[in-house]
Amino acid sequence: MNNYLQNNPDYIKKVSQLLSSDNPENIELGFQIVKGAGKIPAQLYPILTNNRYKVWKCLEYDFVDLLETRPRIEFNYLKLQKLPQNLMRLKNLKKLGLSGNPQLNKPATFEMLAQIPNLEAIDLFYWNLSEIPPTLLQLKNLKSLGLGSNPHLNLDRVFSQLMELPCLESLSLYNNKLKTLPDSIVLLDHLKKLDLSDNNFEGLPKVINELPQLRHVELCDNQGTDYWDHFWDIENEDARRLQKEFPNLIITFG
DSSP states (O other): OHHHHHTOHHHHHHHHHHHTOSOHHHHHHHHHHHHHHSSOOGGGHHHHSSSHHHHHHHHHTTOGGGTTTOSEEEOTTSOOSSOOGGGGGOTTOOEEEOTTOGGGOSHHHHHHHTTOTTOOEEEOOSSOOSSOOGGGGGOTTOOEEEOTTOTTOOHHHHHHHHTTOTTOOEEEOTTSOOSOOOGGGGGOTTOOEEEOOSSOOSSOOGGGGGOTTOOEEEOTTOTTSSHHHHTTOTTOHHHHHHHHHSTTOEEEOO
C-alpha cells in the first residue's frame, strides 16, 4: 500500500491540494495522510516546507529529515505556546526567528534553545522581555541577537549579561522607545553592528565612540529627528553633521 501511494500521481495531487490550502485544518489533514502513508514522496518535499507554519508542522510530525540541512528557520508570529522538541535535532541550524511569540517567554523555551549549540542568531522581537534569561547566555556561539520591541528591557542589566557572549557582533534594539543608551554599552566591545531604528534618538550618544569594533549603526525612523524625511538627501545637514561626529561608522537612515 505504501509503495502504491508513493508512486500514485493522484495521491500526490490530492495531498498537494490539501497542503496548499489556506485552511489549517486541511493542512493538518495533509500532514496526517503523509504521516500514515510511510515514506514521503520526494515531490511533496517542497510543499511540506514552503512556509514557517508547515516547517513547524514538519517538526511536530517528526519529518526532521526534510529540514536537517537548513541553516535558518523562521517561526515568527505563529502564536506558539511551546517549541517542538525536534528542533534540537537540527544540527545545522544557525539562525532562528521567534519574533512575535511572547507566549514562549518561559524557562522551558530557553532551556531548549541552550541545547542548540550551533545557533548564531536569534530574533526575540515582541517578547515582553525585561532582561536576558540566564540560560540563553549558554549559547557562546551567538553572533546576532534581536531584542527589538521589548520596551521594558533594563539595558544596564542586559548589557552586563551580554558580556558573557564573546562572539556577539550584532544587536538590535529596534522600537524600544529609547532616547539614549546607558554607558554600560561599552561592555559590548565586540559589537560591530547596532540597530537603533524606530526609537526616539535625536542623534547618537557619545558613548558609541567607545565601542572599538562598531562599524554600522541603523538610525532610521527615530521620532526625535527628521532623518527619515531626508535619508536620500546628501545635503541633509543633520546627517552630514552626525557622520562627521562619528567618522568611523556607517550610519544608515533608511
